[in-house]
Amino acid sequence: MLADIEPPSVIAFADFGRDFRRSIDPEKGHSSYILPSSEDYEALFFGETCSSEAGTVLRAHGNHFSGKENFTPCSDGTRARDFIVLRRPTSWPENMGILFDNQIGTLNKIRVLDDEEAAGTERFSIREWLRPTMSEGDHTVMDGITVRMPLKYAVRLFIGFLRRFQRSDRSLSCRVCALTSVVAFVFSDLRMRLPSLSSRVSQNGPYRLNVQHPLRTQELLGVGDEPPVRVPSQKEVRLGALYDPALLPDFGGPFFDMKESRLVQRDVRDVDGSLIPPWKDYEAFRPGTLVLVEATLHCFRMKDGSKLRKMYQVDGHRFKVLASSPENTERRSRPIVPASFAPGGSPTKRVFDSIFDGVVAKKSRKS
DSSP, X not given: OGGGSOGGGBTTTOOBXXXXXXXXXXXXXXXXXXXXXXXXXXXXXXXXXOOGGGTOBOSTTTTOOOOSSSOOOEETTOOOEEEEEEEXXXXXXXXXXHHHHHHHHHHHHHHHHHHHHHTTSOOXXXXXXXEOSSEETTEEOOOEEEEEEEXXXXXXXXXXXXXXXXXTTSOHHHHHHHHHHHHHHHHHTHHHHSOOOOGGGSTTSTTOOSOOOOOOOOSEEOOTTSXXXXXXXXXXXXXXXXXXXXXXXXXXXXXXXXXXXXXXXXXXXXXXXXBOOGGGHHHHTOTTOEEEEEEEEEEEEEEETTEEEEEEEEEEEEEEEEEOOSSOOOOOOOOOOOTTOOTTOOSSOOHHHHHHHTOOOOOOOOO
């Protein structure tokens, strides 16, 4: 299966330093990983999906952190993402397990080089691209690969932008600020929106396995006491399409303060190469599903107060189910909000409203 592809594409076969190398941003210190031709190294990973207990984050609010003291709902402009943790295949030939271990070995080789170069210099707090999925005795084994998925939601930018930009009572500086924000947001997610597919993960590629369990999805989804939401037909499912977030069974309630945000159709495909809509992701990625991921590698350096941090990331761009899992789909429920939180009384105004309206929060002056 993977042996039919050129070795540099499959990270299990790739040699760091020969097939791909590190490129460091001279100003910010961030690292990306590129081919000898200086193009982005788009690596192919594979593995079985893990449960939420083992680190997978697949839910309506993604990785949104609502805060500890001041509760912040998931709102327009929230950059929520899902994370898939891949583990060693459990019901497949041993050679697939060896290849999975090679993937971890290559990622570790990158980390070892960084540690050797950083020895005796600045001390960093590290966030790994590997994580433990189980414990062996008294020590923890980093045996899972964390893959970051593209943004879960997109704001219907130009609807809100045009409505606010055309208001005559807005100053030129506010309009310029709004336009700059829109352009930055569009370009940051341009790659996700482009309907370009890799031929290596097409339905005609060498990845099809004749193992599939039917997806158990309702034709009509309802959330709480709200009216049911019409499920788009397969013809309406296309790359970059935007959908009603209420299609997700765990979306709704005061945890969400979204007005213009819509679910984005990411490049996630089934064994036949057809797009899997986001309301079927929970079943498509249920624990034990064998998936193929095309991803790029990054290491970000940042300063948090007096602390220096490094974040190693496997950024997944395209996903393909190789074989679905016989395991059950994990149950999900709406996120819980603090009892003291009153709907409509969020301590933070929606991000994009603040940008577009030119509103600056001011503290009351004490006499």
